[in-house]
Amino acid sequence: MERLKGKKEKEVRKALGEYGISIENLLLYSRDNSIYVLTPEAAELLKQVQVKCLAGFYLAKAEKAGLRLSFDACQLFAKQIKKYIELDEKQLGAWFRGEDISDEKARGLFGFFVLKHSEDFVGCGLVKDEKIKNYVPKDRRIK
Amino acid sequence: MMAAMVDAFHNASHNRFHDEFQKIYNDIVERISKMGKRKQKILPKPEFVENIVLLLKDKKDVLAFFDKCYEEMPFSIRANTLKIETEKLAKRLQRWDVERQDKIGLEEAFVIKRWLEPGELGNALEHRLGYFYVQSLSSMLPSKILDAEKHSLVLDCCAAPGSKTTHIAALMQNTGAILANDISWQRNIALASNLQRCGVVNAIITSIPFQRLAKQLKVKFDYILADVPCSNEGTIRKNLTIMKTWNKKLCLWMSKIQKSILCNALALLKNNGTLVYSTCTLNPEENEAVIDFALKRFPIALEKIKLKFEARHGVTEWKGEKFSEELKKAVRILPQDFNSEGFFIAKIKMEK
Numbered sequence: 201m202e203r204l205k206g207k208k209e210k211e212v213r214k215a216l217g218e219y220g221i222s223i224e225n226l227l228l229y230s231r232d233n234s235i236y237v238l239t240p241e242a243a244e245l246l247k248q249v250q251v252k253c254l255a256g257f258y259l260a261k262a263e264k265a266g267l268r269l270s271f272d273a274c275q276l277f278a279k280q281i282k283k284y285i286e287l288d289e290k291q292l293g294a295w296f297r298g299e300d301i302s303d304e305k306a307r308g309l310f311g312f313f314v315l316k317h318s319e320d321f322v323g324c325g326l327v328k329d330e331k332i333k334n335y336v337p338k339d340r341r342i343k
Numbered sequence: 344m345m346a347a348m349v350d351a352f353h354n355a356s357h358n359r360f361h362d363e364f365q366k367i368y369n370d371i372v373e374r375i376s377k378m379g380k381r382k383q384k385i386l387p388k389p390e391f392v393e394n395i396v397l398l399l400k401d402k403k404d405v406l407a408f409f410d411k412c413y414e415e416m417p418f419s420i421r422a423n424t425l426k427i428e429t430e431k432l433a434k435r436l437q438r439w440d441v442e443r444q445d446k447i448g449l450e451e452a453f454v455i456k457r458w459l460e461p462g463e464l465g466n467a468l469e470h471r472l473g474y475f476y477v478q479s480l481s482s483m484l485p486s487k488i489l490d491a492e493k494h495s496l497v498l499d500c501c502a503a504p505g506s507k508t509t510h511i512a513a514l515m516q517n518t519g520a521i522l523a524n525d526i527s528w529q530r531n532i533a534l535a536s537n538l539q540r541c542g543v544v545n546a547i548i549t550s551i552p553f554q555r556l557a558k559q560l561k562v563k564f565d566y567i568l569a570d571v572p573c574s575n576e577g578t579i580r581k582n583l584t585i586m587k588t589w590n591k592k593l594c595l596w597m598s599k600i601q602k603s604i605l606c607n608a609l610a611l612l613k614n615n616g617t618l619v620y621s622t623c624t625l626n627p628e629e630n631e632a633v634i635d636f637a638l639k640r641f642p643i644a645l646e647k648i649k650l651k652f653e654a655r656h657g658v659t660e661w662k663g664e665k666f667s668e669e670l671k672k673a674v675r676i677l678p679q680d681f682n683s684e685g686f687f688i689a690k691i692k693m694e695k
Contacts, residue, residue: 226544239545241494242520246547248562249522254535254548275426275472276542296471319431320472339536340471343462 201236201255203243204228215267216260219314220282229255233262265326268312271337274321281321284314285332292317296342301325301332367402368392371409382413387586391576394591394626397662404679411678416580418455418464419444419683420475421483421506424513425542427474435469447681448651449483451513454682473540478506480683481577481676485570485621486510488648488690494519495565500553500608503530505537507570512543521546522564524556557607567618569608571601571633577623577685580678594628601633609641609693617646618691623684625675627661630687634673635666637691645672646690653680657689 204212204227212228212235226237236256238246246255257276261268274281291301295315309327316322323340326333368389375382387409399405420441422429429451433443436453444452453475455464464470464477486507491497493515502508502523511521523538523546525531531550538546549556574593579585605620612618622629634657637643648654657673659666673689 237544242545245520257544
C-alpha cells in the first residue's frame with residue numbers, strides 16, 4: 201500500500217469533491233486501483249508496525265469512468281454526499297438483489313452516482329445508457 | 344497426633360461440603376427435568392456445578408445461576424454511531440420492539456423484545472448498511488470501561504471478530520489509531536469485514552501470536568484491551584454444551600495463556616496508561632489469579648469499576664490461594680444479575 205501524494209492525491213480529492221466529500225483530516229493510500237483512508241495517527245503507527253498487516257478503510261476504486269465509492273463509504277460520508285440518484289421501494293429491492301436498474305432519471309447521465317432511498321445511501325452504481333450498473337457487494341445482497 | 348486431627352477435620356468439612364453439594368446438584372437436575380426435552384438432554388458436569396457452588400457459596404444464588412443459564416438470552420444490538428445516530432436507529436427499529444439500555448450505562452445498546460425469525464437480524468437493511476452490530480450487553484462493557492480518549496493510541500490484543508474493536512472506534516469517533524491483533528487469519532477475515540462494514544478508518548490489523556507481536560513492537564499504547572481467549576463459561580446461555588464439556592485442565596491451560604498475554608500487553612502500556620482485562624468466563628483461575636500474577640510483577644494498580652447495575656466484586660481467595668485485596672475492584676457479571684452473558688472485567692492502571 202502506497203501513500204498518495206502530489207498530483208495523484210489531488211486528483212482523488214478532486215474526484216471525491218465531485219461527490220461532495222471532503223476528508224482533509226484523513227490520509228489517502230492506494231493499492232492497485234483501490235483507494236484506502238487512514239487517520240494520521242494510524243498512518244504513523246503503520247510505519248512502526250514491522251509485520252504483515254492490513255490497514256485502512258476501503259474508500260473507493262479508480263475506474264475508467266471515474267472514482268467508484270465503496271458501499272460502506274456511501275453511509276460513512278452520507279452527510280456530505282450531493283451526487284446521488286433516488287431509488288423507489290421497488291428499485292431498492294432490485295438493487296439489493298444485485299440487479300442492474302433501468303431509470304428515466306439516468307437518461308443523459310454518465311459516470312458513477314450514489315444511490316439513495318429515503319434517508320439511506322445504499323451504494324454506488326455506474327450510470328450508462330439509461331441503466332445503473334449494480335456494485336452491491338455479494339455479502340450485502342438479499343439472500 | 345496433631346496432623347491426624349487436622350486431617351480428620353478436613354475430611355469432615357469435605358464430607359459436609361460434599362453432602363451439601365450433592366443436595367444442590369440434585370435440585371438443579373430436578374429443575375432441569377421440568378424444562379423442555381432439548382434442555383433435559385444437557386446436564387451440567389458435577390465438577391462445573393461444584394466450581395459454581397464454591398464461587399457463589401449461597402444455594403439460592405447457585406440455583407438462580409443455573410435457572411438463568413437455561414433461559415433464552417434476549418437478542419441485543421449496538422448502534423454503530425459512526426454511521427447512524429442512536430435515536431434515529433431507535434425509531435427505525437421500533438418494528439422489533441427495541442428497548443434502549445441507557446439506564447444501565449449502555450447508551451447505544453438495545454434489547455430486542457420481539458421474537459425474530461431466523462436470519463431476520465442479519466438480513467435487515469440496517470444490518471447490511473452497517474447501522475448496528477449484534478453483540479451481547481456484557482460484551483459491550485469492556486470497551487465502555489476502557490473509555491479511550493479521542494486521538495489516542497489503542498491496542499486490542501485479541502480482536503477478532505471485532506465487536507469490541509468497532510465499538511472502541513465508535514467511542515473514539517474514528518480518531519487516533521487502533522492496532523487490532525488476532526492470532527487467526529481466518530478470524531481476521533471476519534474482523535476486516537466488520538471493520539469495513541462499520542466504517543472504521545483508524546484500525547490496522549495484524550495476525551501473529553500476540554507474544555511475538557509484543558516483542559517486535561517498538562511503540563507503547565495509551566489504552567490496551569486484553570479480551571483474552573477463555574473457557575467461555577459466561578456464554579453458556581448461547582451454548583449449553585459448555586457445561587457438559589467443561590474441564591478443569593482447560594481452565595488451567597487457559598490461565599497460563601492469559602498470564603502470558605496480560606504480561607506482554609502490560610509491557611506495551613505507557614506510564615499512566617489504562618488496560619482493561621476481560622473474559623467471558625467465571626472461574627477465578629482465569630480471572631483473579633491472572634491479575635494477581637501481574638500485580639506481583641508490574642507497577643500496576645486496579646481502578647474501581649463503576650457500573651449502573653449490580654455486579655459482584657472480584658474474590659480475594661480461591662481454593663486456599665490468597666489474592667491481592669486490589670482484586671475487590673474488579674467485577675464479575677453474572678447472568679442472574681444482568682440479563683446477559685457472564686463476564687469478568689478488571690481495569691488496570693500503569694503507575695509511573
